[in-house]
Amino acid sequence: MAHPTHIGFRCDFETERRGHEPPGEELIDWLDEALERRGVRILEFDTTDYSYAFDIATARHVFVGMLGHVEGDQWLLFVESVLARWKKLLGISDTAEHIVIIDTIIAVLRSDPRIRDVRLYLHADDWNRGVALPR
16 A cells, blocks of 8 residues: 655744755754654755755664755655665565654654644655645
């Protein structure tokens, strides 16, 4: 069964750039701390011109993610598997851990009154078309 990889939301965190950093420094720091309290770790993050790219881990698997400001109060966050195809062919799966990470992120986002209108998408194409999963 397919599970969401992309999360769109609106929030009241700062959207201004600080020097060469993309918008969202306060948001990524808050997210990092909130996830760690729930057992999900952002191992490290880097910046691009427009977003924060990060590795995020459970006890058994590492995933890649990105948090980016879209416009106004809109943000997009995604977490995707990087498990090699050959491992999947051998029956190794990271799906359960991926679901844990996504569910944890959703719970963290929904727990803060500054964040609203959390929407889930199966793929980037769904987000681009505005086709969210039912709530």
